[in-house]
Every structure is written in structure tokens, then in C-alpha cells.
Amino acid sequence: xxxxxxxxxxxxxxxxxxxxxxxxxxxxxxxxxxxxxxxxxxxxxxxxxxxxxxxxxxxxxxxxxxxxxxxxxxxxxxxxxxxxxxxxxxxxxxxxxxxxxxxxxxxxxxxxxxxxxxxxxxxxxxxxxxxxxxxxxxxxxxxxxxxxxxxxxxxxxxxxxxxxxxxxxxxxxxxxxxxxxxxxxxxxxxxxxxxxxxxxxxxxxxxxxxxxxxxxxxxxxxxxxxxxxxxxxxxxxxxxxxxxxxxxxxxxxxxxxxxxxxxxxxxxxxxxxxxxxxxxxxxxxxxxxxxxxxxxxxxxxxxxxxxxxxxxxxxxxxxxxxxxxxxxxxxxxxxxxxxxxxxxxxxxxxxxxxxxxxxxxxxxxxxxxxxxxxxxxxxxxxxxxxxxxxxxxxxxxxxxxxxxxxxxxxxxxxxxxxxxxxxxxxxxxxxxxxxxxxxxxxxx
Amino acid sequence: xxxxxxxxxxxxxxxxxxxxxxxxxxxxxxxxxxxxxxxxxxxxxxxxxxxxxxxxxxxxxxxxxxxxxxxxxxxxxxxxxxxxxxxxxxxxxxxxxxxxxxxxxxxxxxxxxxxxxxxxxxxxxxxxxxxxxxxxxxxxxxxxxxxxxxxxxxxxxxxxxxxxxxxxxxxxxxxxxxxxxxxxxxxxxxxxxxxxxxxxxxxxxxxxxxxxxxxxxxxxxxxxxxxxxxxxxxxxxxxxxxxxxxxxxxxxxxxxxxxxxxxxxxxxxxxxxxxxxxxxxxxxxxxxxxxxxxxxxxxxxxxxxxxxxxxxxxxxxxxxxxxxxxxxxxxxxxxxxxxxxxxxxxxxxxxxxxxxxxxxxxxxxxxxxxxxxxxxxxxxxxxxxxxxxxxxxxxxxxxxxxxxxxxxxxxxxxxxxxxxxxxxxxxxxxxxxxxxxxxxxxxx
Numbered sequence: 091x092x093x094x095x096x097x098x099x100x101x102x103x104x105x106x107x108x109x110x111x112x113x114x115x116x117x118x119x120x121x122x123x124x125x126x127x128x129x130x131x132x133x134x135x136x137x138x139x140x141x142x143x144x145x146x147x148x149x150x151x152x153x154x155x156x157x158x159x160x161x162x163x164x165x166x167x168x169x170x171x172x173x174x175x176x177x178x179x180x181x182x183x184x185x186x187x188x189x190x191x192x193x194x195x196x197x198x199x200x201x202x203x204x205x206x207x208x209x210x211x212x213x214x215x216x217x218x219x220x221x222x223x224x225x226x227x228x229x230x231x232x233x234x235x236x237x238x239x240x241x242x243x244x245x246x247x248x249x250x251x252x253x254x255x256x257x258x259x260x261x262x263x264x265x266x267x268x269x270x271x272x273x274x275x276x277x278x279x280x281x282x283x284x285x286x287x288x289x290x291x292x293x294x295x296x297x298x299x300x301x302x303x304x305x306x307x308x309x310x311x312x313x314x315x316x317x318x319x320x321x322x323x324x325x326x327x328x329x330x331x332x333x334x335x336x337x338x339x340x341x342x343x344x345x346x347x348x349x350x351x352x353x354x355x356x357x358x359x360x361x362x363x364x365x366x367x368x369x370x371x372x373x374x375x376x377x378x379x380x381x382x383x384x385x386x387x388x389x390x391x392x393x394x395x396x397x398x399x400x401x402x403x404x405x406x407x408x409x410x411x412x413x414x415x416x417x418x419x420x421x422x423x424x425x426x427x428x429x430x431x432x433x434x435x436x437x438x439x440x441x442x443x444x445x446x447x448x449x450x451x452x453x454x455x456x457x458x459x460x461x462x463x464x465x466x467x468x469x470x471x472x473x474x475x476x477x478x479x480x481x482x483x484x485x486x487x488x489x490x491x492x493x494x495x496x497x498x499x500x501x502x503x504x505x506x507x508x509x510x511x512x513x514x515x516x517x518x519x520x521x522x523x524x525x526x527x528x529x530x531x532x533x534x
Numbered sequence: 535x536x537x538x539x540x541x542x543x544x545x546x547x548x549x550x551x552x553x554x555x556x557x558x559x560x561x562x563x564x565x566x567x568x569x570x571x572x573x574x575x576x577x578x579x580x581x582x583x584x585x586x587x588x589x590x591x592x593x594x595x596x597x598x599x600x601x602x603x604x605x606x607x608x609x610x611x612x613x614x615x616x617x618x619x620x621x622x623x624x625x626x627x628x629x630x631x632x633x634x635x636x637x638x639x640x641x642x643x644x645x646x647x648x649x650x651x652x653x654x655x656x657x658x659x660x661x662x663x664x665x666x667x668x669x670x671x672x673x674x675x676x677x678x679x680x681x682x683x684x685x686x687x688x689x690x691x692x693x694x695x696x697x698x699x700x701x702x703x704x705x706x707x708x709x710x711x712x713x714x715x716x717x718x719x720x721x722x723x724x725x726x727x728x729x730x731x732x733x734x735x736x737x738x739x740x741x742x743x744x745x746x747x748x749x750x751x752x753x754x755x756x757x758x759x760x761x762x763x764x765x766x767x768x769x770x771x772x773x774x775x776x777x778x779x780x781x782x783x784x785x786x787x788x789x790x791x792x793x794x795x796x797x798x799x800x801x802x803x804x805x806x807x808x809x810x811x812x813x814x815x816x817x818x819x820x821x822x823x824x825x826x827x828x829x830x831x832x833x834x835x836x837x838x839x840x841x842x843x844x845x846x847x848x849x850x851x852x853x854x855x856x857x858x859x860x861x862x863x864x865x866x867x868x869x870x871x872x873x874x875x876x877x878x879x880x881x882x883x884x885x886x887x888x889x890x891x892x893x894x895x896x897x898x899x900x901x902x903x904x905x906x907x908x909x910x911x912x913x914x915x916x917x918x919x920x921x922x923x924x925x926x927x928x929x930x931x932x933x934x935x936x937x938x939x940x941x942x943x944x945x946x947x948x949x950x951x952x953x954x955x956x957x958x959x960x961x962x963x964x965x966x967x968x969x970x971x972x973x974x975x976x977x978x
Binding site for chain 1: 653846959
């Protein structure tokens with residue numbers, strides 16, 4: 091028996107170079123690697139395997155790649171909405187973080203976020219936060235693939251009370267997690283050019299470069315940030331990072347809402363990728379990133395959900411639908427950002443953005459078997475003319491039936507196999523009870 | 535035993551005047567009417583009833599009201615996306631309608647749309663199409679509450695080949711369905727001021743008025759429509775309808791994307807309601823309706839999905855999240871259209887828009903028991919600080935567990951009780967196979 095696992099009886103949305111769709115096909119997996127992507131022949135059953143997954147006529151596609159999130163912020167989901175950004179941060183998020191973020195709460199929040207992502211078809215995420223060692227240990231339990239960054243900021247932060255230690259802390263985290271687990275890649279995340287000085291930005295980038303890691307930074311998220319940067323430094327946030335030598339192919343820029351043509355040219359020239367977070371940018375009224383212009387300039391634009399406190403879920407299906415529709419109305423062009431483009435942003439372009447395009451992001455032989463099966467025999471996915479249209483415009487995370495990461499089933503029939511979801515929910519509810527009573531106490 | 539049905543053990547999101555939330559409560563229903571909305575007492579179980587529904591800690595709220603859709607267009611879901619409006623209509627939708635819309639296909643498409651809506655928490659819909667007699671018969675089978683309009687247009691249409699008969703046809707439909715079924719209200723729908731002459735608009739409105747019915751019309755959907763109206767008639771589309779005397783409290787205006795302050799003042803003065811369809815307007819790149827300005831002017835703005843061919847699903851949860859986020863980014867104000875406002879738009883304001891605010895749209899004694907139970911013990915709805923935030927920003931249609939219309943359970947544990955969903959899916963797939971092969975044939 092050559093294959094460990096065969097997925098049969100599905101429509102294969104490969105997201106390969108030609109966006110091939112195989113209407114009735116099967117996939118063979120051996121030792122975590124895709125070894126066959128084949129059309130079913132009328133008179134020949136797919137080969138036997140130790141495990142056969144029946145896609146039941148559904149859509150089989152690469153797992154989604156969420157390139158910007160903050161896992162433990164699931165603890166603050168819906169804690170405070172519909173507020174101006176600074177009130178939201180200063181009156182709600184920062185106080186809650188200062189009081190309730192510790193290695194234990196971070197662990198439960200990360201497990202919750204992973205459960206949500208895996209159950210909605212995300213097989214790889216990229217992001218950063220504080221106490222990242224505890225985050226990485228939690229994520230490793232879940233079987234999710236992840237690029238996980240220690241956060242760096244020039245203020246006292248959870249786990250790094252003395253900002254002068256932030257680079258050393260990040261270096262130590264990166265050392266500890268390099269090569270430790272096959273699915274976890276360490277990374278370093280500078281919060282933003284307005285919260286990190288030039289020295290910090292350069293040192294953090296150098297620390298990432300020393301190990302060939304992805305360097306992440308929020309940039310040009312709000313109009314205020316752009317205007318302040320121009321006023322104080324005479325440069326846009328992107329131009330400022332460019333001058334510092336921070337921009338290159340291993341730098342991932344989150345947001346890039348307020349970028350002009352010169353910024354886009356710099357991003358393109360240096361080969362940076364952008365993590366576009368449409369729902370977070372809309373909910374915080376930050377603005378609409380010029381995604382179609384960035385893509386036209388050759389920039390790899392991927393999709394992220396951002397943290398749960400500003401979204402308020404981690405469902406990349408919703409993010410795909412929103413992205414496709416938002417950029418049509420923003421440009422006045424109904425042909426902008428078609429379904430196939432958005433599907434690529436959520437898969438292969440996401441993989442490219444985090445340096446994993448050789449490993450994941452499409453159903454091709456030789457790649458890691460990060461695969462999801464979407465059930466389509468439901469009213470809202472009937473009839474089915476074009477599978478990529480359904481994925482982007484009609485499906486949501488709850489339609490994901492099976493999920494494999496590196497060939498291992500992590501979700502079967504909508505049940506998460508790797509961790510006890512009920513226990514995670516109970517523990518997060520305990521933490522939330524404390525947060526709620528503490529904040530209610532403040533209000534008195 | 536006083537109650538037929540009791541729903542217990544839920545967080546009650548009443549959407550009453552004060553937006554009361556009862557953290558642990560129960561609802562008593564008798565003969566289809568809500569007779570009790572009560573907080574649970576620690577030492578007293580809710581009363582017995584013939585049927586007790588355990589909300590299991592979830593959110594109990596009024597069913598959603600979708601005020602603009604075209605049910606049979608579910609047959610064309612995803613048939614053609616990412617196209618300019620006129621190509622989409624002329625090359626895909628109109629030819630498919632001309633060839634494949636008949637009483638039989640309309641029946642199966644309507645059943646499919648109802649199944650989708652009920653399974654995603656919609657308990658009442660309003661819309662119109664052609665062969666509406668077949669639509670109404672299909673909807674009546676499903677147990678959904680609906681305002682269903684015969685379409686009127688000054689061109690040959692499915693079922694009304696001779697446009698001179700369009701008013702007579704609509705009148706006859708309205709006569710046949712007045713008082714016929716308690717959950718179905720007939721209505722008349724003029725397609726648009728650019729496809730219906732002044733005489734048709736006035737005659738259709740008069741036909742609706744004769745029976746006190748809701749009159750519906752698409753208006754000011756695109757910039758082109760507005761500019762053409764001003765050029766040809768010297769009036770905006772809304773001003774044109776106002777001059778014809780079409781605007782009053784029983785007129786429901788779909789879209790209103792391209793309306794200026796004078797239009798908004800007219801809509802407000804005449805007491806019309808607006809059906810806002812954010813996802814359809816985004817996907818077709820029509821524009822962003824000035825919802826916050828219309829609401830400030832006192833206009834009742836409700837939510838609609840539009841038909842499946844331009845959305846591509848009928849999930850009002852998605853529409854709520856999109857509306858809340860879209861108008862924040864459109865106005866640059868993160869406090870715009872907060873969760874409570876959007877929740878009202880999808881419930882009580884929807885009821886108001888179609889003249890049913892005395893009957894449905896909130897959990898209040900004396901109202902019809904159109905109620906949904908949303909499961910919250912899931913990763914993406916954990917933790918729960920504010921139920922209205924979860925409903926608008928984090929939940930989706932798949933979280934709806936139970937649905938009652940007029941006190942009758944129509945969805946239990948996510949299973950539709952009233953029609954055979956498998957049969958509907960099979961029949962729609964048969965119809966779609968014909969559509970696909972016919973269109974493929976054209977392409978050769």
C-alpha cells in the first residue's frame with residue numbers, strides 16, 4: 091500500500107499555477123506529503139490506503155493561510171466594539187491586557203483561536219503577541235501549522251516589563267523555537283514604527299535575519315499614523331521602514347491601508363508581502379487598503395483576520411467574501427479582485443507571504459498535505475456552477491468538514507481531534523468571567 | 535397547561551424598545567403567540583408545556599427579516615460573477631431567465647431559497663419575481679412567513695409575455711393570495727423606474743393600494759440609473775417616483791444607493807422604508823448607500839440579501855456583519871451603525887418596513903412567535919461579553935440551532951422539518967445541469 095491516506099470523490103480546486111480544477115478526482119498522501127493529484131477514471135477506483143476520506147462530492151482544496159492574527163486576543167472577542175480606536179485601545183484592550191495576559195491565559199486563548207481556525211478551514215496561521223513561548227507551546231498541541239512571533243514594543247509589555255530587554259527576549263524566543271517542532275516557525279514582530287524606535291526596529295530585523303526568520307510589523311494602518319509619520323519624520327511609515335533597511339523579502343507588512351504609489355513601488359521593489367485584513371480595517375474604520383493597485387504593482391497580498399478583538403472572528407471564508415466585494419465597491423469595478431484572485435490570496439499567496447510557498451498553499455505533488463474538504467450538499471451551496479465562486483462568495487467556515495495538516499487529520503466530520511474543545515471553552519469562560527467582573531468593578 | 539411551547543435556558547435578546555437583554559430567561563408560547571418573556575428565577579423552573587425547547591445557554595432572539603430578495607434566483611447562484619452589470623444581465627441572467635424560468639423551476643428554486651433562509655435564521659422574507667403564484671405556493675409549503683410580490687416590468691417577462699397584461703396579471707395574483715394563507719401576504723413589485731413607464735408605476739401602485747398591500751420597487755441602485763434619470767426626466771429616480779405619487783408608508787424602496795439629501799428628505803417625509811442590500815451593492819460595484827444619513831433623517835432602513843445571483847447566499851448574519859463594518863469604513867467613524875442598530879435593522883426595522891411591526895420583529899408578549907435559538911457554545915462565539923455583538927460581528931447562519939415561525943418549530947437541531955431538503959437539492963441540481971449544458975452549448 092503506497093499511500094497512507096487517500097481523499098476521494100471530490101472536486102479538486104488545486105490552486106496550482108493554472109488554477110486547475112479536477113471535477114472528479116482523488117489525492118494520495120504519503121508520509122505527510124501529497125504524492126498524487128489525479129482525475130478519477132470511470133472504470134478504476136482510487137488506490138487503497140490505510141485511511142480513506144470520502145469527500146462525498148464536496149470541494150477539496152488547500153487549507154487556508156491566515157497571515158495576520160494575534161491568537162490570545164480571542165479572550166477579548168466582543169469585549170468592546172463600536173468605539174473610536176484610541177478609546178478602544180486605551181480604555182479596554184490595554185487595561186485588559188495589562189491585567190489578564192499571562193502565560194496561562196495566553197495558553198487558553200491560543201487554544202481557543204486554533205480550534206476556531208481549524209474548524210473553519212485554516213491550516214496555517216502567522217501572527218504574534220506577547221508570552222509567545224506559551225502561545226507556541228499551545229499551538230503545537232493543536233496540530234496547526236504556524237509562524238509565531240514574539241512581540242517587540244518600546245513600552246512595558248506582558249512578559250517583558252523592561253523594554254530594554256525586548257530584543258534579547260525575542261532573540262531567546264527565536265533560539266528556543268528554531269527547529270524545535272516541524273510545524274512551528276518562530277518569527278519576530280515589531281508592533282509598529284510609531285511604538286518602536288529606529289534602533290529597536292533595526293535590531294529586531296537583524297535578530298530575525300540572523301536565523302532567516304519572517305519579520306512582521308504593523309504599518310500604515312491609520313491615516314493618523316501616516317500623517318504623524320510625515321510630520322515627525324518627513325517620511326511615510328513605509329518610506330521610513332525602507333530607509334531603515336527593514337524592507338525585504340522576509341518582511342511581512344500588516345495592513346498597508348494608507349500607502350501611496352511611492353510606498354507601493356518601494357514595497358514591490360523590496361519584495362515585501364502585505365497581510366491585508368479587510369474586516370478589521372473596516373470595523374475600526376481605518377480605511378480600505380489599495381489592494382488592486384498593490385497587486386498590479388506585483389506585490390504579494392495575502393489575507394489576515396487580525397485578532398478577535400477587532401473582527402470578531404477568525405473565519406477566513408468571511409474574509410475572502412469581504413475582500414472580493416469590498417474592492418469591487420471601492421474601485422467601482424465589478425471585475426476587480428475576482429474569485430480566483432481572492433482564493434489565491436487566501437492560499438498560495440499567503441504561503442508566499444510567509445516564505446512557505448514551496449511547502450503549502452496548493453494541491454500539488456511534493457507539497458505538504460495541508461488540505462480541507464468543504465461540504466457542498468447544502469442549500470446555500472446548491473447548485474454548483476463554479477467551485478471557486480462558492481468558496482469565495484457563498485461558503486463559510488462551518489462548511490468545512492475535514493481538515494488535514496501535514497497529512498494528519500485534525501478535523502473529522504467537524505470534530506476537532508487534537509484537543510478537548512469543551513475544556514478550552516470552559517477555561518476561557520472562566521477567564522472571561524474574571525475579566526468581566528473586574529471591568530464591571532472599574533465602572534462602579 | 536397554559537403554554538403550547540416553552541423555550542428555556544437562554545439569553546433573551548428581546549429587541550424591544552429598550553433593547554432589553556434577559557441573561558437567563560424563558561419564553562412561553564400559546565397558539566403561535568408569545569405570552570411570556572420572563573427572567574428565570576433561581577428556585578423556580580419555567581412552567582411545563584407540551585413542547586419544551588432547551589436553548590442550552592444560547593441566544594434566543596426574534597427571527598431575522600430579509601426585506602429584499604428574489605427567491606427563484608437561487609437557481610443561478612454563482613452562475614456568473616465578477617462581471618460588469620450589463621454583461622452579467624444581458625449575457626447571463628436574462629438569457630437564463632428567458633429559457634429556464636417556468637412555474638416548475640421557480641417552485642424548486644423557491645423551496646431551495648426558503649430552506650437556506652430558514653436554516654440561517656430568517657423567519658420572514660419579502661421580495662418578488664415572476665410566476666409568483668408558483669413561488670407563493672412553494673413558500674407556503676415551507677412554513678416561512680413572507681411578503682411575496684408579482685413582478686411588473688414593461689418588457690416581455692417569464693409568465694407575462696405581453697407587457698400590456700402586467701398590471702392585470704399582478705392584480706389577479708394579489709386577489710388570489712389575499713387572505714389565502716396566514717403567513718403569506720401578496721405584494722406588487724415594479725422592477726424599476728427605468729424599466730416601467732409612468733403609467734405602469736402608477737397603475738401598479740394603485741393595484742397595491744386597492745388591497746392595502748406593500749408596493750416594492752428597485753430605485754437608485756446605480757450611478758448610471760441616477761444620471762440617466764436626471765438627463766431624461768430632469769429628476770432623480772426618487773424625485774421622479776415622488777412626483778408620480780408612488781412614495782408613501784406602504785412603499786418599500788430597494789437599494790437607494792445613489793440618493794442625495796433631497797431624495798432622503800423626500801423618502802423620510804413620505805414615510806417610505808428602504809431595503810438596504812450591502813453585499814449585492816458591493817459585489818456589483820453599485821456603490822455604498824448612505825445608510826447612516828438615511829437613519830439620521832428618520833428613515834426606516836432594513837436589510838436584504840438581494841437574490842442569490844448577486845450575493846451569493848441568503849445569510850442575513852453575513853449581511854449584518856457587512857453592514858456594520860461597511861458603514862464604519864465608509865464614514866470613517868468606528869462608532870457608526872453599532873451592533874444594536876444593525877440588529878434592529880435585521881429584525882424590528884425589517885418588520886416595520888413591510889408593515890408587520892405589530893406582529894413580528896421582537897420578543898414581546900402579544901407578538902407572533904417567530905423565534906430563533908443561536909448556539910453559542912462554540913469556539914468562535916466564546917467568550918460571550920455582549921450577545922448583540924456576537925450576533926452582528928461573530929456569528930453566522932450555521933450557528934442557528936432552532937427556528938420557530940408563528941410558534942411552529944420549522945428547524946430543530948439544524949434540521950428543516952417542513953420539506954425534504956435532499957429532494958430539493960437533487961431537483962435543483964437537475965435544473966442546473968440543464969442550464970449548464972445549455973450555456974456550454976452556446977459557448978461552442
